Ligand code: BES
Ligand code: ZN
């Protein structure tokens with residue numbers, strides 16, 4: 324999709340469809356819309372008075388051959404109540420417009436920013452919304468009968484604005500939107516087309532393209548490093564594991580500056596292992612690598628945005644299979660840190676591979692850690708598919724991550740993790756066990772297990788099991804992978 328900015332006044336823009344948005348309030352036709360209304364000889368006021376144009380969130384009003392405008396058609400999208408309007412809503416408005424217009428075979432559109440959004444943040448949100456909406460999950464359909472792609476999207480609305488700011492915001496939106504779509508493309512791949520080795524190749528290709536350093540650990544190096552927890556999961560599969568390490572080092576990195584470690588769970592398929600999952604819905608477990616894919620997407624964006632801090636992504640990748648060599652419930656494994664683990668349930672495998680990922684990230688010099696993982700079904704019970712769960716061993720660092728999530732417009736909610744949860748993972752035979760000895764609180768128990776490997780390093784764990792996959796399409800997004808966490812992590816790195 325080509326992106327550009329049109330500095331002409333709205334009435335002179337000759338586009339197939341000019342898009343703007345309307346708030347739900349009594350004087351709906353104000354500001355930018357009042358100007359359009361005037362140009363069209365009062366069309367918009369009449370639509371509002373008739374009750375057709377209400378401004379209700381994501382309502383579409385299509386005006387054909389608007390008089391006085393060079394545009395062939397005008398699409399007005401409801402933006403809801405002005406007091407609730409934010410970047411997230413603007414993203415949805417732009418995205419919904421794109422997907423709605425595609426069903427009408429429109430291939431070129433122009434989004435007119437209103438006076439409140441004629442700045443970098445507004446332009447960024449619109450471009451992100453457009454790019455995210457243009458993603459579809461139908462890669463393997465041999466006949467794409469659905470929608471034509473949007474070929475070009477133009478932004479407009481330059482009166483009273485700095486075009487430079489807007490263009491800068493558009494560029495940021497493009498970088499971050501494309502990074503999220505890169506993540507979504509990986510997450511959407513079925514497990515036969517994205518094994519740990521293939522994921523490593525895709526990560527490596529991205530890193531080379533973006534000028535990032537990359538190191539892929541194969542099974543031999545993983546064994547030399549004594550990553551026993553990761554290997555215990557991998558041993559049930561014929562596919563060898565990989566650890567993908569991607570590094571961004573800024574030119575002016577000061578010594579003693581923080582180094583951000585991004586550790587992402589990449590189980591390219593989770594059958595549960597010997598503690599096998601029920602067959603119903605198991606196909607979805609191809610998305611059990613969404614945490615790892617989010618880290619690779621964040622690195623792609625950071626390579627272009629160039630934060631001041633060093634960032635290292637560590638992505639342990641494996642399948643979780645019940646092969647003849649698979650680990651069995653009750654087996655004891657030694658993690659890279661030296662801790663012994665009683666594996667009581669082979670389906671609690673994400674925490675095992677992250678344990679070694681976290682240890683390795685610390686070994687590489689990371690001073691701050693964030694992990695993202697589709698870790699537990701329990702987080703879906705607690706927060707549905709609305710919020711990602713956030714856990715920490717350091718309140719200050721968690722506050723930073725939550726503030727980044729808010730700025731990025733990704734929903735995340737703090738969850739408890741205190742010393743008492745540790746009691747639940749005490750093992751009889753080993754240092755710790757990988758599931759709770761009690762009932763309930765599964766997401767906090769998973770986090771408590773991870774915390775055992777962080778020691779004093781400030782760490783935040785994001786449980787994205789509920790938020791990495793959309794079961795039903797939305798007006799602004801296709802069904803399938805969401806790319807959750809990429810925006811928050813980029814925001815965090817840019818402000819660390
Ligand atoms: N990958 C799953 C978690 C998951 C569940 C992700 C649903 C997405 C949707 C994870 O490896 C798992 O199986 N966790 C178990 C842990 C349990 C055995 C303690 C779970 O949540 O049931
Ligand atoms: Zn599992």
Ligand code: ZN
Pocket residue numbers: 590593611670672673697698
């Ligand atoms: Zn899993």
